[in-house]
Amino acid sequence: MTGRRQASTAGRFGDHGGCYVPETLIPVLEEIDRAYRRLRRDRAFAGRLRDLLRSYVGRPTALTYAGALSRRWQRRIWLKREDLCHTGAHKINNALGQALLAQAMGKQRIIAETGAGQHGVATATACALLGLRCRIYMGTEDMRRQAPNVYRMRLLGAEGEGVDSGTRTLKDAVNEALRDWVAHVDDTHYILGSALGPHPFPTMVRDFQSVIGREARRQILAAEGCLPQAVVACVGGGSNAIGLFHAFLRDPQVALYGVEAGGRGPTLGEHAARFDGGRPGVFQGTASYVLQDDDGQVVGTHSISAGLDYAAVGPEHAWLHDSGRARYLRCSDAQALAAFHDLAACEGIIPALESSHALGALDQICPQLPQDGVLVLNLSGRGDKDIAEVARISGVTP
Amino acid sequence: MNRIDATMQALAATGRKAFVAYITAGDPDLERSEAIIAALAEAGVDIIELGFPYSDPMADGPVIQAAGERALAAGTTVPGILAMVARLRRRTQVPLLAFTYINPLLRYGVERFVSDAAAAGLDGILPLDLPPEQDRGLASAATAAGLALVRLVAPNTVPARRRTLARSSSGFIYYVCRYGVTGERSALPEDLAEQVADLRRHAGGVPVCIGFGIASPQQAAAAAAIGDGAVVGSHLVQLVAEHRQDPQVAAIVADRAAALAAAVHEVAR
Missing domain, CATH: 3.40.50.1100 (Rossmann fold)
Structure with missing residues (x-):
């Protein structure tokens, strides 16, 4: 299985994966990649995550x-x-992992997209726990379908942003989150919610x-x-x-x-x-x-x-x-x-x-x-x- | 010689800077788009970036997103744009640069696109979401077909990468002068001159044009004074949006472009 390991270190999975983004995001993604590769071998980080998964997530x-x-x-x-x-839902496993990573990187502001609202709720929860500012992008069609989660995010202190462009669903929320990110690369981490997007997200989310x-x-x-x-x-x-x-x-x-x-x-x-x-x-x-x-x-x-x-x-x-x-x-x-x-x-x-x-x-x-x-x-x-x-x-x- | 290189050299020889205009191809439809592009060429625009409309333009602000939606709603396709370019080539020799997300090109076939684009009369490609390490065969195909490959450099691009991007750019380097998506802003960043001076050290003589957020003739002139050219996009696209029902839309956009071009051309080296 060395082929698989080589593929994932380059962020590629066969012909798939990679990092197809505007140039402004390249330094940010490289910074995340470096920080993640350092922290995944860091005992204190792993211990902190393990403790939270046990005592907070259940x-x-x-x-x-x-x-x-x-x-x-x-x-x-x-x-x-x-x-x-x-x-x-399982979304909290990744949201907590990435929120800890963001904190270790000194990022004080978190953004995320959400479809069903589960990742938005998980991210808002992790941010409330760790004291990070949080803004969640959600398509307005999804907000209609998942109204209870919209209110949960508000209760957790997150700022919700309805996305009215395109099909008003998850992909449009991702576009809007990416647009926010390119404008705020210095202080913001984007907690992408699935094993998607540019490297290192597919590998990092999978690991979490x-x-x-x-x-x-x-x-x-x-x-x-x-x-x-x-x-x-x-x-x-x-x-x-x-x-x-x-x-x-x-x-x-x-x-x-x-x-x-x-x-x-x-x-x-x-x-x-x-x-x-x-x-x-x-x-x-x-x-x-x-x-x-x-x-x-x-x-x-x-x-x-x-x-x-x-x-x-x-x-x-x-x-x-x-x-x-x-x-x-x-x-x-x-x-x-x-x-x-x-x-x-x-x-x-x-x-x-x-x-x-x-x-x-x-x-x-x-x-x-x-x-x-x-x-x-x-x-x-x-x-x-x-x-x-x-x-x-x-x-x-x- | 590629029209972009020829234009940049001719401008340099006469001590002038380039005015680059962005317009979304097919907005509000291909017929009016063709008229707008022809009018821009006559108004003294040195290079025209043709934005290829895309369903998910993650690097664009609301103005260019809306233009893309109008173009797609009007049935604009990659073959349709190439056919328009071929028609335009009977009227104008203004350099035309494809400003595009990569997926429509992948679907069309990268090599086939490069060869059809060159045949139609396009002069270069600016792939927005295709960093050089991904490539997908674009660089070699473009070189073989004599098309320029314009790369973006951002304020946070580290020195080693600036060099890599500059060395793999031809035509010019597009310096994205600020964070965020396309769209008008009120002022140029304070460290623009420093940033561009640094970029030039890596550029190996490739010209540097500056864009993102530039709207007024004053801003365009200030950016052109620092770089080799200035790019204005959303401001012109917004004019298309406001006047798209007006039969004079091409003339209205061209008038504004002429004012911008004049401001840039007054800047001496």
Whole structure:
């Protein structure tokens, strides 16, 4: 696996990754790269992060045996409970790591983009804890869909900025955050929320999220006495998925499944399935699979889940896809919604709509495994933020 | 010789500085854009940067973002822009520089783009989000086709990198004189002269044009006095936005450009 290590030190994953940004950002990204490479070997930094993950985030998160799902699919299905993290999703793992990094670099101001609002809440939380100023960019369409998270960010002291340009979703929030950053490079760190964007973000975010897979691997070995046949996660930018996959990359017997948002159907613009309808390109600082038209314009996406509603996928996923190490499936809005209701009713867990996509692909994945095969699914977030939207779609007044 | 090099040399020979105008290609549509560009050339603009509209212009402020949205809504494509350039070449020999994000070029095919751009009569490419270490075959293709490759240098670009960027630039070096996105600002940065003097030490004789935030004739003249030329973009694009329904839009934009060009040309070396 030296090839992989070489690829990531250069910020490249096969043909993907890299650093495609205006010149003003190059010195800043190099500064982050240097600081990160120093701090990841720094015992005090690692200890501080580990303590916060334990005492503040609530790690390790549980690995829960899903009895009803297991009986139905006749496979042994375990849920990695990132929904139990403080703030309700895996996003806090990265937000805290990067906020500590920013503090170590002497940056007093934090900006971030958010789609579903989970990364915005996680970043606002980390900033409140560490006493950093915080501004969150969010598309106005996403603010409508995720109203409770907008208010949570305000309660946490963050300044929210609605983005009304373009498609008013995650990609436009990223553009606006990048514009803010090029204007304030001296005092500001941009906490990018997924394993996306220019180097070193895809590597750094993956490292901060890989705690998920390290815990899950240890937990499943303890619970089952063997490695799982498959691990499954939803893939927007792909940080929860790469965080889970990473610990299993060198276990060739473990199949890796990523699940993209199939939206309303296969027509370009109606989904966010980059491996199914996207083509290699460069978007927001990184080379990867991008949903774009024949003229290289990035197209709008659709997903019921704001957190998966993004036109590109993290470059390491693009590389895992090309190398065949991971397989990527799609799950439609309707399948995700059904899985959302199902998990709530049969396991007593309300999943995030993002995570519901991983659940909604079990019917495609389970037949690939032997009877009683073991599967670990990353329940990346809880669904509290989605309740109003699901009720609206279901025509119910909560 | 490449038209950009020829223009910069001719200006230098007569002791003058370059006035560079940015305009978004296809704004408000290709037909009116063509008229605006032709009028700019007649108004004494030395080099025209043609902004290629892109869905996600992360380095641009609201004015140029909106121009790109108008151009895309009007159906502007890369082949459409190249066809417009070919038509313009029957009317004017003003140097034309493609100011573009990289993804539309990757989709078109970098080598194919360079060859079609040269055939259409473009003189150079300024890739906004393609640092030299990424490249994607652009530098060698541009060299082979005789197109200039203009690189950006920012205030925070470290000395070693200034040298790398300057050595891989041709035509001119675009000095981004301030942090932030494109758009008008009230004053030039105080350390501009120092910054440009430093950049010149690394530039190996490649001319330095200064842009980002320059709007008034006074600012343009002040920037041109320090560098080899000044770039004005958002200010002209805003005029296009305000007068796009007016049949005289090309003349209105050209009048303003003429005033800017005159101010720059009055600056002596």
